[in-house]
Structures are given as structure tokens and as C-alpha cells.
Amino acid sequence: MNSPARAVTMDKLTSLCKRRGFVYPSSEIYGGLASCWDYGPLGIELKRNITEAWWRENITARDDMVGLDSSILMHPKVWEASGHIEGFTDPLVDCKECKQRFRADQLEGDVCPACGGELTESRQFNLMFRTFMGPVEDSASTVYLRPETAQGIFVNFQNALNSSRMKIPFGVGQIGKSFRNEITPGNFLFRTREFEQMELEFFVKPGEDEKWHQYWKQERFDWYLRYGINRERLRLREHGSDELAHYAKGCADIEYEFPFGWSELEGIANRADFDLGQHKKVSGKDLSYFDEENRERFIPYVIEPSAGVGRPLLAFLVDAYDEDVVDGDERVVLRLDRRLAPVKVAIFPLLRKAGQPEKAHAVRDLLKHHFAVTYDQAGAIGRRYRRQDEIGTPYCITVDHQTMDDDTITLRDRDSMEQLRLPIDRLVEEIRTRLAAPPAAAGG
Ligand code: GAP
Numbered sequence: 001m002n003s004p005a006r007a008v009t010m011d012k013l014t015s016l017c018k019r020r021g022f023v024y025p026s027s028e029i030y031g032g033l034a035s036c037w038d039y040g041p042l043g044i045e046l047k048r049n050i051t052e053a054w055w056r057e058n059i060t061a062r063d064d065m066v067g068l069d070s071s072i073l074m075h076p077k078v079w080e081a082s083g084h085i086e087g088f089t090d091p092l093v094d095c096k097e098c099k100q101r102f103r104a105d106q107l108e109g110d111v112c113p114a115c116g117g118e119l120t121e122s123r124q125f126n127l128m129f130r131t132f133m134g135p136v137e138d139s140a141s142t143v144y145l146r147p148e149t150a151q152g153i154f155v156n157f158q159n160a161l162n163s164s165r166m167k168i169p170f171g172v173g174q175i176g177k178s179f180r181n182e183i184t185p186g187n188f189l190f191r192t193r194e195f196e197q198m199e200l201e202f203f204v205k206p207g208e209d210e211k212w213h214q215y216w217k218q219e220r221f222d223w224y225l226r227y228g229i230n231r232e233r234l235r236l237r238e239h240g241s242d243e244l245a246h247y248a249k250g251c252a253d254i255e256y257e258f259p260f261g262w263s264e265l266e267g268i269a270n271r272a273d274f275d276l277g278q279h280k281k282v283s284g285k286d287l288s289y290f291d292e293e294n295r296e297r298f299i300p301y302v303i304e305p306s307a308g309v310g311r312p313l314l315a316f317l318v319d320a321y322d323e324d325v326v327d328g329d330e331r332v333v334l335r336l337d338r339r340l341a342p343v344k345v346a347i348f349p350l351l352r353k354a355g356q357p358e359k360a361h362a363v364r365d366l367l368k369h370h371f372a373v374t375y376d377q378a379g380a381i382g383r384r385y386r387r388q389d390e391i392g393t394p395y396c397i398t399v400d401h402q403t404m405d406d407d408t409i410t411l412r413d414r415d416s417m418e419q420l421r422l423p424i425d426r427l428v429e430e431i432r433t434r435l436a437a438p439p440a441a442a443g444g
Contacts, residue, residue, distance in 0.1 A: 006322075016332065050227075050313055052308060091125070097117025249270040344371040
């Protein structure tokens with residue numbers, strides 16, 4: 001597939017993220033900690049908008065879904081039952097010369113790619129972080145930081161069923177942190193050792209699983225398109241039988257074309273009855289479902305759309321990044337979907353006198369209870385627009401001479417750059433309508 005050329009590179013994006021407060025290296029004053037990142041003031045707003053969009057569309061706006069927030073530390077038997085203690089491993093090799101470690105399945109030759117040195121035999125390395133619960137550090141007190149949020153849902157299957165009185169098909173979703181001691185993290189937010197996941201487990205009757213698998217593949221693919229990802233840079237890739245995880249009967253990845261190539265954003269797996277079956281066996285608790293209508297009992301099958309948060313966030317940023325020329329000036333503009341943009345409205349006084357700053361503060365006070373807003377009075381108006389374009393702010397409001405006479409302002413659209421004169425008392429309604437409208441109708 002030929003995709004159009006684009007201005008974005010990972011270097012440009014990571015530097016914008018740092019400079020404007022989307023993402024900082026973790027513990028930077030101590031030199032950083034490999035593959036760990038902190039979300040800054042704009043990053044956290046963007047992240048919240050993404051997770052809220054996911055939660056709203058996959059949980060609260062559906063009749064067949066409920067939410068959950070399970071703990072990160074769980075009983076070690078969970079990981080025995082799930083197969084993670086036995087099978088959540090990557091093949092690892094060490095370089096005998098420079099001591100670097102590599103994933104054996106990602107190496108092209110049989111010598112160290114860094115120094116050409118001899119490599120050790122490959123051995124299996126478990127990706128779960130281990131720690132100890134309580135004051136005694138022995139095998140009896142070993143616990144794991146969860147490597148996926150999914151198991152918190154499986155072990156709560158009966159609780160969620162009983163308390164919500166849902167009937168199959170239904171699902172349970174959760175958003176939370178997961179941890180994996182990745183051998184080769186990298187590509188900025190793409191592969192980290194601590195990350196957030198948005199996972200949902202959809203419980204269905206065996207035999208209806210293929211139908212629901214198709215449904216969720218389409219549903220999740222369309223979600224990315226609805227939030228503005230370019231169709232040409234998104235694809236669904238079915239797994240070959242040799243790549244399936246130990247629990248999966250089938251799986252497809254939603255992939256995005258990052259500057260470093262096509263890579264997974266989300267996996268949609270058919271986990272069959274693997275997890276509930278395993279937890280039933282290991283815990284001895286009955287995790288079956290009784291279908292009242294057909295008077296039959298079964299272990300439900302599970303369809304699992306499982307996304308990270310960092311990867312979609314990175315994809316939204318990469319996809320939105322654009323450079324163009326306005327009035328002879330180059331500008332960087334993040335064409336983020338308006339609902340995801342961290343700041344919705346920037347308010348400027350044209351002059352720093354004549355009562356304009358006070359009026360602009362009053363407009364900010366009016367809007368700040370409805371939208372994420374910012375105020376800026378520093379520098380020429382063109383530069384202020386550029387600063388907002390670079391962080392994806394969809395609307396800029398300018399208070400000028402005329403405002404002081406008739407209480408109207410100008411509203412400028414990030415993408416079309418059109419300016420519209422509007423009375424202040426219509427602003428909340430106008431901006432709300434524009435933010436909710438599909439992109440083309442909202443002025444972009
Ligand atoms: N419960 C199934 C599961 O965890 P996965 O394919 O291993 O499946 C699901 O992970 C999603 O979690 C991935 O598609 C990716 O978005 C995110 N993810 C996994 N490992 C990650 C890592 N090391 N860094 C960032 N995101 C990661």
C-alpha cells in the first residue's frame with residue numbers, strides 16, 4: 001500500500017512532546033530511567049481524552065458492558081492458572097563481549113548486532129516483574145506486577161455477573177497499569193516496561209465466538225477511524241497460527257504505520273474458554289454460566305479487544321502532526337480530533353491595554369467550566385496562533401477593539417484558519433456544537 005509522504009519523524013515528535021509538555025523522560029534530573037516516561041500537563045489531558053473516549057464508547061454507552069478496576073497485585077495462583085509463570089517468556093541471548101542482551105527471535109545473524117561478539121545459547125526469560133509482599137523476602141511471599149489487566153476481569157467474572165445481573169453476551173472492561181520487563185523496549189512510548197492498557201473481555205456462548213470476534217474487530221477498527229486516524233495508515237492483520245499467544249484460538253492486530261514501520265496498536269483475540277477454564281481448575285470455584293432460556297450450563301468463550309494507551313496516543317500524535325506555510329511562515333500543526341485535543345480554546349487579548357486583558361480573562365472565566373482553556377497575551381498574535389496550532393488547539397478567541405464596543409470576539413479555526421465574529425454570550429453553545437460535530441462540519 002502506498003501512503004502519502006508526511007512531515008513527521010520520531011525525532012520531531014519526541015522533541016515537540018518534551019518542549020510543549022506532552023511527555024518527559026522519567027526521572028530526568030537523574031539521567032532518566034530506560035523506557036519510562038512521564039505525561040506532562042498536555043500529555044495527561046490528551047491521555048485522559050483518549051481513555052474517556054474509550055470508556056464512553058465501550059462501557060457507558062453500551063447496554064452489554066460494565067466496568068471494573070481491579071488491583072495490580074493479585075494472588076500468585078492467578079499467574080499460575082493463566083499460564084504466565086510458565087509461558088510468558090521471550091527467548092534471551094547475552095553477548096559474551098559487551099554483555100548486552102537481545103531477544104533471540106529478533107536477531108538476524110548469530111553474532112552480537114552491537115559489537116559482533118559471540119552470543120550465549122538462548123534461554124527463556126519471564127517478562128513479569130517480581131516483588132515481595134510483606135517484610136519477608138522469600139518464595140512464599142513472591143507476588144507479581146500484573147502483565148495484563150485481563151486476569152483481574154477473569155477472576156471477577158462471577159462477582160460482575162452476580163452484582164450486575166448481566167446476561168451473556170456481555171462484557172467487562174477496565175483501564176489500568178500493566179508491567180512487563182521487556183528485553184528490548186524502545187521507540188518512545190511504543191514499547192515500555194510500565195504502560196497502561198484498555199482491555200475488555202466479552203463473554204459469549206461457545207459457537208457464537210467467531211461472530212463476536214468479527215464484530216469486535218470491526219468495532220475497534222472503526223473507533224480509530226472515528227477519532228481521526230488516516231484510513232491508509234491503519235490495517236487489520238490476522239495472526240498466523242505460529243504467532244498465537246498460548247491462550248488464543250485466533251487473533252488479529254490493528255496496526256498503524258508509524259515512522260518506524262507498521263506496528264501493533266491493539267490485539268483482538270478469541271481466548272475461547274482458556275482463562276475461565278483454567279481459573280475454575282486451579283481455584284476449584286465454579287466459573288460456569290447458566291443460560292436460563294435454553295436451560296444449559298457452559299463456560300463462556302471470551303473475545304478480548306486489548307489496547308495499550310501509550311501506543312494509540314503515539315499514533316494519534318504521529319497521525320495529527322503536519323507542517324504547512326501560513327502567510328509565508330512555516331507552522332507545525334497537530335490536526336488532532338477536536339475531542340482528543342488537550343486544550344480546546346485559547347483566549348487572547350489583541351493588546352495588553354485598553355481593558356482587553358480584563359475582558360479576555362472574563363471570557364476565560366466564562367468558558368473554563370465547560371472546556372479546557374488557556375490564556376496567552378505574550379507576543380504577536382500570529383505567534384500566539386502558532387503556539388496553539390503546535391499543540392492542536394482547535395479554537396482561538398481574540399478579544400479586540402470591537403469587543404470593547406459590542407461584546408463580540410473572533411473565533412479562529414485551527415484547520416481552515418477561518419475567523420468568525422460571534423457574540424460572547426453565544427460562545428459556550430457554539431463551541432460545544434463544533435466540538436461534538438464530525439470533523440468536516442466543525443470547520444476542519
Ligand atoms: N490481555 C492481552 C494482552 O495483554 P498484548 O497483545 O500482549 O495482549 C495488548 O497487549 C496491548 O497492550 C498491545 O496491543 C499494546 O497496545 C499494549 N502493550 C503491550 N505491551 C506493551 C509495552 N511493552 N509497551 C506499551 N504498550 C504495550
